[in-house]
Amino acid sequence: MPQLAPISRSKTVTALLVAPAGLFFFFLLVLPLIVVVIYSFGARADAGGYAPAFTLDNYANLPARGQAFFNTLTLAPLGTLLTALFAYPLAYFLAVKASPKSRTLLLVLVIVPFWTSQLLRYYAWIMILGSKGIPSWLAYLGISDLRIINTPWAVLIGAVYGFLPLMVLPIYVSLEKLDKRLLEASADLGANSWRSFLQVTLPLSLPGVATGSMLVFILLMGEYILPQLLGGGKVFFIGNALVDLFLQSRNWPFGAAVSTALVAIMFVTIVIYMRFVLSRGDVRRAALV
Amino acid sequence: MADDKIITPQKFIEELRRFQKGSVTRRHFLGVTGLGVATAVLGGAMPGLKPRKAYAALSGTVNLTTWPNYHNQENLDAFTKKTGVTINMNVFGSNEEMLAKLQAGSTGWDVFVPTNYTISTYKGLDLIEPLDLKLLPNYDVASQDQRFTSEGTIDGTVYAVPKNWGTTGFVINTKNVTQNPTSWKEFWDLTKGPLSGRVMVHDYQLTTIGNALKYFGYSFNSNDEKQLAEAEKLMLEAKPHLFAINSDYQPSMRNGDAWVSVAWTGDATQLHRDLPEIQYVLGKEGGEIWTDYFAIPKGAANKDAAYALIDWLLTPEINAKEVQAHGYPSTDARTNKLVSKEMLENPILYPAKDLLTNLEFGAAATLTNPLRAEIMARFKSA
Numbered sequence: 001m002p003q004l005a006p007i008s009r010s011k012t013v014t015a016l017l018v019a020p021a022g023l024f025f026f027f028l029l030v031l032p033l034i035v036v037v038i039y040s041f042g043a044r045a046d047a048g049g050y051a052p053a054f055t056l057d058n059y060a061n062l063p064a065r066g067q068a069f070f071n072t073l074t075l076a077p078l079g080t081l082l083t084a085l086f087a088y089p090l091a092y093f094l095a096v097k098a099s100p101k102s103r104t105l106l107l108v109l110v111i112v113p114f115w116t117s118q119l120l121r122y123y124a125w126i127m128i129l130g131s132k133g134i135p136s137w138l139a140y141l142g143i144s145d146l147r148i149i150n151t152p153w154a155v156l157i158g159a160v161y162g163f164l165p166l167m168v169l170p171i172y173v174s175l176e177k178l179d180k181r182l183l184e185a186s187a188d189l190g191a192n193s194w195r196s197f198l199q200v201t202l203p204l205s206l207p208g209v210a211t212g213s214m215l216v217f218i219l220l221m222g223e224y225i226l227p228q229l230l231g232g233g234k235v236f237f238i239g240n241a242l243v244d245l246f247l248q249s250r251n252w253p254f255g256a257a258v259s260t261a262l263v264a265i266m267f268v269t270i271v272i273y274m275r276f277v278l279s280r281g282d283v284r285r286a287a288l289v
Numbered sequence: 290m291a292d293d294k295i296i297t298p299q300k301f302i303e304e305l306r307r308f309q310k311g312s313v314t315r316r317h318f319l320g321v322t323g324l325g326v327a328t329a330v331l332g333g334a335m336p337g338l339k340p341r342k343a344y345a346a347l348s349g350t351v352n353l354t355t356w357p358n359y360h361n362q363e364n365l366d367a368f369t370k371k372t373g374v375t376i377n378m379n380v381f382g383s384n385e386e387m388l389a390k391l392q393a394g395s396t397g398w399d400v401f402v403p404t405n406y407t408i409s410t411y412k413g414l415d416l417i418e419p420l421d422l423k424l425l426p427n428y429d430v431a432s433q434d435q436r437f438t439s440e441g442t443i444d445g446t447v448y449a450v451p452k453n454w455g456t457t458g459f460v461i462n463t464k465n466v467t468q469n470p471t472s473w474k475e476f477w478d479l480t481k482g483p484l485s486g487r488v489m490v491h492d493y494q495l496t497t498i499g500n501a502l503k504y505f506g507y508s509f510n511s512n513d514e515k516q517l518a519e520a521e522k523l524m525l526e527a528k529p530h531l532f533a534i535n536s537d538y539q540p541s542m543r544n545g546d547a548w549v550s551v552a553w554t555g556d557a558t559q560l561h562r563d564l565p566e567i568q569y570v571l572g573k574e575g576g577e578i579w580t581d582y583f584a585i586p587k588g589a590a591n592k593d594a595a596y597a598l599i600d601w602l603l604t605p606e607i608n609a610k611e612v613q614a615h616g617y618p619s620t621d622a623r624t625n626k627l628v629s630k631e632m633l634e635n636p637i638l639y640p641a642k643d644l645l646t647n648l649e650f651g652a653a654a655t656l657t658n659p660l661r662a663e664i665m666a667r668f669k670s671a
Binding site for chain 2: 048065067068071126127131132150232233234236244245246247249250251
């Protein structure tokens, strides 16, 4: 009979295996977060920065950035939804319709834009959405004086463009492993292709949609460059408020309070979202496949 | 731009080059990038060229923190060739950001370029070195315009030496703007009226609030709560009519999206050089006049090279080439003798005397006032 390793030794092995990641998260996530929370109860030093204190003033002052929270909490979910709507057909095409030969090439093409800096690509979008870009083409079609750049729409377009691959890939993966026999069974039972899609394909691919949405949503909530460049400084996200608080007015304690609030909101949103997603039986079953 | 074409490949490359040089923004664009730091390693090691004797003691890298499009690349390359010291240039977005970085500590900068109203704050926080003028033989106090040197000296000690001066006015594209505005009052009224959607203001509280204060004839530096409230009201009224709140106004002015923008001298020079229809206006109520200085932060690692670089850039022959490139007027009479006549007669660089009399230097309290910072935040998020 093979001898089992003593429990104490396997614990040591586990500890050693967990240690690198654990230390990493402790020093680079937990400790900084604690600092942020401590700072959020402090006061602004006279010349800016942090002065030790214990006050709730910074939290009481949060409504002063209400508009930034509102913009972020409306545009981030909307951007996520739009990205999902654009990504799903593409992922479906890649996983189901594209020939296996061209699939790899097409997948690479989805990822290729990531090889260039996000910043440069947004700069290109400033030109594309500016009056010499898309609006000038639309003018030929009789739609004149349309303004896209420096509006929330430009930010949403940028979001869809920038985060599309992050949404496409998880959906692609969940569609690709879809068992084709289920569709045959569905057809045998008399469902037309649309009904099969709605009742078989879509539910089984929802875990991919959920994963992609989470990725895009989290990134959009913390977005800063996108609203700055494509929103022209007029579409103000929490990220922009934070940069101003830390680098312009140098009110670090208030900035820390805004950060803490952002983290709290994201935490609550994500927990609710995951519970909702997991509570749907079909998705849970699919997730276990 | 003459034609209405979508961006041509050539234009795109120009924009890209401009981006690489850091000139698409004066004080903003790269502020937008990684929290204000875009680092370009310039020069590079030139092993084939032996340093001259006088500079043989110098080595390593000098970290220069400055504003976008603020130097002549030839001058920087020549410095590296002469001394063997590589220049590592950091381009920044705003004075507040520079201050924030220095306050946070360990920046690694050797030379930086603060604006007049920040120097007393740096001195108060003990963030800059007093300068040893013996190490700057090419700097001559006597040849400096005294208006532009005073704020570098605190209690008789020199902490910073002037690089160049400039003004804050606004640029207009005269092809599209026929109203010929000459005042800040007209600037804001046109923004709210006929030029709605075509005007840009800086993402910088000092100038945006300051120029809104000028609408009512108040001081550019006012910290009076009632006056600031009036300025805020005007800014909030104008907000829906603005094209953008962005200190990176050159691209939008160049491609014709924006017709008017608050602007600094050098950006106006550069825009006018490429597009003669773009003119520069100083509001007749006044506004800002300023000086940028060279200074050395406390604890700079390569102080010898820092002094050598400042001295190099203040050498009249070199400085004249700097002026030719960045388009801001020098504070040094010796340099002005070497600058081309065309530039000396350019009213963008050297406005008429009567326009200058109403201008004010920004004050330290104007930059650090928390109320102004909040007003700017409310304006941006409204």
